[in-house]
Amino acid sequence: MHCAFQENKTLTDIFASVKDVDGEIFDFILEILRKEKVQDSIEYLQKNGYQGNQSQQVLFKKENLTKVEKDQKQYDCRYNMEKIADVLTKIKNHVFNKKDFSSKENQESIQDLIKSIMNKGQISEFLQFLVHLTSIDNTLIQCGSNSLHILLQMKVDLRNKNFQNIKIQNTSLVGANFFRCNLSGSEFNNVNIEGMNLNGALLLNCKWKNLKIHELNKMVGHQSQVNQVCFSPDGNILASASNDMSIRLWSIRTGQQIVKLDGHTNTVRSVCFSLDGNTLASCGDDISIRLWDIKTRKQIAKCVGHNQTVLAVCFSPDGNTLASSGWDKSILLWDVKTIQLKAKLVGHTYDVYSVCFSPDGNTLASSSNDNSIRLWDIKTGQQKAKLDGHINGILSVSFSPDGSTLASGSRDHSICLWDVNKGEKKAKLDGHTNGILSVSFSPDGSTLASGSRDSQICLWDVKTGQSKAKLDSHQLWVMSVCFSPDGDMLASCSDDNSIRLWDVKTGQQNVKFDGHQLCIMSVCFSPDGDTLASGSDDNSILLWDVKTGQQKAKLDGHTKGILAVCFSPDGSTLAFGSRDYFIGLWDVKKGQQKAVLHFRTYQILSFCFSPDGSTLASCGKDCFICLWDLKTGQLKAKLNSHWLWVISVCFSPDGNTLASCSNDNSIRLWDVKKRKENAKLDGHQLCKMPFCFSPDGNTLASCSNDNSIHLWDVKKRKENAKLDGHTSNVNSVCISPDGNTLASGSDDKSIRLWDVKTGQQNAKLDGHSGTVLSVCFSPDGVTLASGSYDKSIRLWDIKTEKEYKSSIQNSNHLLIQFKTLLFQNYPFLENSNQIFNFLYPNYITTLFISQSAIFQAKGAIVLQGEFENYLGVELRSLLKSKGSYILDSLKQKLE
Numbered sequence: 001m002h003c004a005f006q007e008n009k010t011l012t013d014i015f016a017s018v019k020d021v022d023g024e025i026f027d028f029i030l031e032i033l034r035k036e037k038v039q040d041s042i043e044y045l046q047k048n049g050y051q052g053n054q055s056q057q058v059l060f061k062k063e064n065l066t067k068v069e070k071d072q073k074q075y076d077c078r079y080n081m082e083k084i085a086d087v088l089t090k091i092k093n094h095v096f097n098k099k100d101f102s103s104k105e106n107q108e109s110i111q112d113l114i115k116s117i118m119n120k121g122q123i124s125e126f127l128q129f130l131v132h133l134t135s136i137d138n139t140l141i142q143c144g145s146n147s148l149h150i151l152l153q154m155k156v157d158l159r160n161k162n163f164q165n166i167k168i169q170n171t172s173l174v175g176a177n178f179f180r181c182n183l184s185g186s187e188f189n190n191v192n193i194e195g196m197n198l199n200g201a202l203l204l205n206c207k208w209k210n211l212k213i214h215e216l217n218k219m220v221g222h223q224s225q226v227n228q229v230c231f232s233p234d235g236n237i238l239a240s241a242s243n244d245m246s247i248r249l250w251s252i253r254t255g256q257q258i259v260k261l262d263g264h265t266n267t268v269r270s271v272c273f274s275l276d277g278n279t280l281a282s283c284g285d286d287i288s289i290r291l292w293d294i295k296t297r298k299q300i301a302k303c304v305g306h307n308q309t310v311l312a313v314c315f316s317p318d319g320n321t322l323a324s325s326g327w328d329k330s331i332l333l334w335d336v337k338t339i340q341l342k343a344k345l346v347g348h349t350y351d352v353y354s355v356c357f358s359p360d361g362n363t364l365a366s367s368s369n370d371n372s373i374r375l376w377d378i379k380t381g382q383q384k385a386k387l388d389g390h391i392n393g394i395l396s397v398s399f400s401p402d403g404s405t406l407a408s409g410s411r412d413h414s415i416c417l418w419d420v421n422k423g424e425k426k427a428k429l430d431g432h433t434n435g436i437l438s439v440s441f442s443p444d445g446s447t448l449a450s451g452s453r454d455s456q457i458c459l460w461d462v463k464t465g466q467s468k469a470k471l472d473s474h475q476l477w478v479m480s481v482c483f484s485p486d487g488d489m490l491a492s493c494s495d496d497n498s499i500r501l502w503d504v505k506t507g508q509q510n511v512k513f514d515g516h517q518l519c520i521m522s523v524c525f526s527p528d529g530d531t532l533a534s535g536s537d538d539n540s541i542l543l544w545d546v547k548t549g550q551q552k553a554k555l556d557g558h559t560k561g562i563l564a565v566c567f568s569p570d571g572s573t574l575a576f577g578s579r580d581y582f583i584g585l586w587d588v589k590k591g592q593q594k595a596v597l598h599f600r601t602y603q604i605l606s607f608c609f610s611p612d613g614s615t616l617a618s619c620g621k622d623c624f625i626c627l628w629d630l631k632t633g634q635l636k637a638k639l640n641s642h643w644l645w646v647i648s649v650c651f652s653p654d655g656n657t658l659a660s661c662s663n664d665n666s667i668r669l670w671d672v673k674k675r676k677e678n679a680k681l682d683g684h685q686l687c688k689m690p691f692c693f694s695p696d697g698n699t700l701a702s703c704s705n706d707n708s709i710h711l712w713d714v715k716k717r718k719e720n721a722k723l724d725g726h727t728s729n730v731n732s733v734c735i736s737p738d739g740n741t742l743a744s745g746s747d748d749k750s751i752r753l754w755d756v757k758t759g760q761q762n763a764k765l766d767g768h769s770g771t772v773l774s775v776c777f778s779p780d781g782v783t784l785a786s787g788s789y790d791k792s793i794r795l796w797d798i799k800t801e802k803e804y805k806s807s808i809q810n811s812n813h814l815l816i817q818f819k820t821l822l823f824q825n826y827p828f829l830e831n832s833n834q835i836f837n838f839l840y841p842n843y844i845t846t847l848f849i850s851q852s853a854i855f856q857a858k859g860a861i862v863l864q865g866e867f868e869n870y871l872g873v874e875l876r877s878l879l880k881s882k883g884s885y886i887l888d889s890l891k892q893k894l895e
Contacts, residue, residue: 010094011094011096011113012113012116012117014087014090014091014094015087015117015120015123015126016117016120016123017083017086017087018083018084018087018121018122018123018126019120019121019122019123020121020122021080021083021084021121021122021126022076022080022122023122023125025077025080025081025084026122026125026126026128026129028077029041029045029081029084029129030129030132030133030136033133033136033137034136038136038137039136039137039138040137040139041088041133041136041137041140042085042088042089042092042137045081045082045084045085045088046082046085087126088133088140091130091140091143092139092140092143094143096142096143096146097139097140097142097143097146098142099142099170100142100145100146100170100171101146101149101150101171102146102149102171102172102192110149110150110153111153113150114150114153114154118154124151124154124156127147127148127150127151127156128147128151128156130143130144130147131144131147131148131151131163131166131168132144132163132166134166134167134168135164135165135166135167135185138167141167141168141169142169142170144166144167144168145167145168145169145170145171145191146171148166148168148171148173148176149171149172149173152173152174152175152176155251157177158176158177158178158181159177159178159179159180159181160179160180160181161178161181161182162181162182163178163181163182163183163186164182164183164184164185164186165184165185165186165187166183166186166187167186167187167189168186168187168188168189168191169188169189169190169191170189170190170191171190171191171192172191172192173191173192173193173196174192174193174194174195174196175194175195175196175197176193176195176196176197177196177197178196178197178198178201179197179198179199179200179201180199180200180201181198181201181202182201182202183198183201183202183203183206184202184203184204184205184206185204185205185206186203186206186207186208187206187207187208188206188207188208188209188211189208189209189210190209190210190212190870191208191210191211191212192211192212192213193208193211193212193213193855194212194213194855195854195855196855196856197856198855198856198857198860198879198882198884199856199857199858199859199860200858200859200860201857201860201861202860202861203860203861203862203863203865203879203884204861204862204863204864204865205863205864205865206862206865206866206867207865207866208865208866208867208868208875209866209868210868210869210870211867211868211869211870211875212869212870213855213869213875213878223242223244223246224242224243224244225242225243225479225494225495226240226241226242226243226479226480226493226494226495227241227242227243227267227268227269227270227479227480227493228240228241228269228270228271228438228479228480228493229241229271229480229481229482229491229492229493230271230272230273230482231252231273231482231483231484231485231491232273232277232294233273233275233276233277233485234277234485235252235484235485235486235489236251236252237249237250237251237252237258237277237294238250238252238491238501239271239273239280240271240493241268241269241270241271241282241284242267242268243267243268245262245264245265245266245267245268245284246260246261246262246264246268247260247261247264247268247271247280247282247292248260248261249261249280249294249297252484252489252501259297261280261282261292261297261299263290263299264282264284264286264288264290265286266284266285266286267284267285268282268283268284269283269284269285269309269310269311269312270282270283270284270310270311270312270313271313272313272314272315273294273315274315274319274336275315275317275318275319276319277294278293278294278295279291279292279293279294279300279315279319279336280292280294281313281315281322282313283310283311283312283313283324283326284309284310285309287304287306287307287308287309287310287326288302288303288304288310289302289303289304289305289306289310289313289322289324289334290302290303291303291322291336291339301339303322303324303334303339303341305324305332305334305341305344306324306326306327306328306330306332307328308326308327308328309326309327310324310325310326311325311326311327311351311352311353311354312324312325312326312352312353312354312355313355314355314356314357314364315336315357316357316361316378317357317359317360317361318361319336320335320336320337321333321334321335321336321342321357321361321378322334322336323355323357323364324355325352325353325354325355325366326351326352327351329346329348329349329350329351329352329368330344330345330346330348330352331344331345331346331348331352331355331364331366331376332344332345333345333364333378333381343381345364345366345376345381345383347374347383347386348366348368348370348372348374349368349370350368350369350370350393351368351369351393352366352367352368353367353368353369353393353394353395353396354366354367354394354395354396354397355397356397356398356399356406357378357399358399358403358420359399359401359402359403360403361378362377362378362379363375363376363377363378363384363403363420364376364378365397365399365406366397367394367395367396367397367408368393368394369393369394370393371388371390371391371392371393371394371410372386372387372388372390372394373386373387373390373394373397373406373408373418374386374387375387375406375420375423385423387406387408387418387423387425389416389425389428390408390410390411390412390414390416391410391412392410392411392412392435393410393411393435394408394409394410394411395409395410395411395435395436395437395438396408396409396436396437396438396439397409397439398439398440398441398448399420399441400441400445400462401441401443401444401445402445403420404419404420404421405417405418405419405420405426405441405445405462406418406420407439407441407448408439409435409436409437409438409439409450409452410435410436411435411436412435413430413432413433413434413435413436413452414428414429414430414432414436415428415429415432415436415439415448415450415460416428416429417429417448417462417465427465428465429448429450429458429460429465429467430554431458431460431467431470431554432450432452432454432456432458433452433454433538434452434453434454435452435453436450436451436452436453437451437452437453437477437478437479437480438450438451438478438479438480438481438482439451439481440481440482440483441462441483442483442487442504443483443485443486443487444487445462446461446462446463447459447460447461447462447468447483447487447504448460448462449481449482449483449490450481451477451478451479451480451481451492452477452478453477453478455472455474455475455476455477455478455494456470456471456472456474456478457470457471457472457474457478457481457490457492457502458470458471459471459490459504466552471490471492471502474492474494474496474500475494475496476494476495476496477494477495478492478493478494478495479493479494479495480492480493483504487504488504489501489502489504490502490504526567526571526588527567527569527570527571527779528571528779531543531544531552531567531571531588532544532785532793533565533567533574534565534787534793535561535562535564535565535576536561536562536791537561537562537579538561539560539561539562539578540554540555540562541554541555541562541565541574541576541586542554542555543555543574543588544793553591555574555576555586555591555593560578560579561578561579562576562577562578562579564576564577564606564607566607566608566609567588567609568609568613568630569609569611569612569613570613571588572587572588572589573585573586573587573588573594573613573630574586574588575607575609575616577606577607577618577620583596583597583607583616583618583628584596584597585597585630595633597616597618597628597633606618606619606620606646606647606648606649607619607649608649608650608651608658609651610651610655610672611651611653611654611655612655613630614629614630614631615627615628615629615630615636615655615672616628616630617649617651617658618649619646619647619648619649619660620645620646621645623640623642623643623644623645623646623662624638624639624640624646625638625639625640625642625646625649625658625660625670626638626639627639627672627675637675639658639660639670639675639677641668641677641680642660642662642664642666642668643662643664644662644663644664645662645663646660646661646662647661647662647663648660648661648691650691650692650693651672651693652693652697652714653693653695653696653697654697655672656671656672656673657669657670657671657672657678657697657714658670658672659691659693659700661691661702665682665684666680666681666682667680667681667682667684667691667700667702667712668680668681669681669714669717678717679717681700681702681712681717681718681719684702684704684706684708684710691703691733692733692734692735693714693735694735694739694756695735695737695738695739696739697714698713698714698715699711699712699713699714699720699735699739699756700712700714701733701735701742701756702733703730703731703732703733703744704729704730705729705730707724707726707727707728707729707730707746708722708723708724708726708730709722709723709724709726709730709733709742709744709754710722710723711723711742711756711759721759722759723742723744723754723759723761725752725754725761725764726744726746726748726750726752727746727748728746728747728748729746729747730744730745730746730747731745731746731747731771731772731773731774732744732745732772732773732774732775733745733775734775734776734777734784735756735777736777736781736798737777737779737780737781738781739756740755740756740757741753741754741755741756741762741781741798742754742755742756743775743777743784744775745772745773745774745775745786745788746771746772747771747772749766749768749769749770749771749772749788750764750765750766750768750772751764751765751766751768751772751775751784751786751796752764752765753765753798753801762801763801765784765786765796765801765803767794767803768786768788768790768792768794769788769790770788770789770790770791771788771789771790772786772787772788772789773787773788773789774786774787775787777798781798782797782798782799783795783796783797783798784796784798855878855882856882857878857879857882857883857884858882858883858884859883859884859885860879860882860883860884860885861884861885861887862876862879862884862885862886862887863886863887867879
């Protein structure tokens, strides 16, 4: 022990000698050593390396200095470099460069060392300098490795750093947060990487061997459900409340637990910081409200006034009043200074779930299981307004920063935005599939975050009411969401016992339309090509902005799945057929249902507008084809020749012919004016699926469960060609607007493109992970949309025969295309932020706050290299299971 103390004292003295060195010298030295391709850094520095040509260029670059100033700068540089060379010599010969300082027997001495050097000048920068030196000088690898371990113990923020080519050995990096770091070319040997955060990291050509990792499958934070999270006003601390009866304070910078506050004797439901950040209020099932001093971390008061569980607490902006609400249907206002009850607000008829002060402190909003929101005048204690609109209990309310808008989240799966001054509903946001547990505005008021029982977090554009993104890493209910004061981070907590922090700025949404909860049965472009409609078995119709990939609207209210959607020729009306036996017509601009065509007692399987928009043809399981007058909503005619289900109907471009196909294995052509059958086309062996006319009306394409596609000559009423290639049922066909290309979707999960004239297959488009149920060309023929049983919609570029991606995924493609430049030389990856800003395919967790170290690697880019544990087990599959992108197979394809 005495020996260890002497060692640390000596090491402390060594480090102390660099505490006053100009921090810029470290970057200067590293740049010189790399330019000169130095291997022995100490020898080079001792020989006045600053005097070389390369050194002079680095020293005086982009500076217009006088000779006197240059002489002074040279003197300072020489002095500092000599000092650093001396320090490096001492460290090289010290035990710090020979043994593992992260081992258990060295923990006490390492903590003593940290205490002696913490916050001492440039020592932290010097430790990072030693880490980078491992990429240059192999004789300093162990001291660099120990330095990285010490930096972690000192809680230094290492996120977004460039650690290319570093060599680390014989140390522990448990819980290291390398979020968005560039670790390309790095070498790890005998390193413990448990709980390491590699989310978004760049891992190209790494050699990691003999790794120690005990991956945990269950995400654990608190010992039970986390009910609420709340940022301190300065954004440095996050408070959390849990069913485990505790409150915990976490450091945002490191993700480490600062303190655990015990005192409650039952579930803690809610926590709230005062505006000055000095006091934390909490409440829970023990019917108490408690106030905590953040500095001393002790309870300073206990308030008892409710007679049942207290569900929520909220400080007024001036910090003088605390509002609380609970199961006893009441709201209490407390004087924070005297801890006395000021007022009791009574009006709700059921549990009051949430309370929130307006920014000016004059109004309190409350929400209840009685389906209402109430606004209260704080001065008088009187109810100012009652907002009705939700059809189930309202679990959360939040004011916008300017106080003009109130957001509410309800058990009815919806979020409402209210005009506070008028007391009127401004908008309804649909997208969640279960109750909304929490809503929170960003500090600038432009974004609303919501957490739901569907395990997802949604980010909404407040102006447009559109969904901007979905964050879906939680495994169970998202109980609470909260923006940091600067708006850069979002905190969330969940029934899965975890807390997550999200980087709001870097999240991107690719052009893969995720919104439906069940298979997509039908997709259809609007005539102008700007909107895509999709109908799903989840009972909803979604309208999408084709350019941005954002959901524009959700048309719901149906009790059963949507089987087909179709735009009218002028784009003003969207028709849909549903499993609940009716056809509905929606006004696209107003987003309202304008008519329902009642007739059938069987499901409608398909319908089609006539080219002039005045007639709608429909068919279904009752074997009839119906023609509807859209002006009157009346049935014009019933066509009856098929003797089994009629699967699909389609008008010819001139509107004179209607085609139909049926489970009776026939296709029939009808004269629309005379309302009689013109022809019967036989050729398929099994029941037919949807078909379509070519733009000139001369060709009809049909598909079938016999895996084939048939092309028919409409005038001659005979088969032109049979297209074979799919290996399973063909569900949908569509001919491009120029009549040259046919697209088909199949149970074999593929989309195929065919040459209509020759009948040859031009391309096979793979991407869906389930049956492709519907394909549809955009009006300009440039884009193909597909809907699948895998719940996704994809857009395809017909010219390149590739799936459209966001700018991120396009950049990902470019990254592979320029692999020689990026993967070997990395010249523009010196600052990894330059590439990460457009690489991300999704929001990824910045910090994972947990009592146990959880290994993370979502969005990490992995190419080649080695990743093995100490048993020789390849860890690539672990990285892939954590959401990493393994690019090796893609690179091989390009080569």
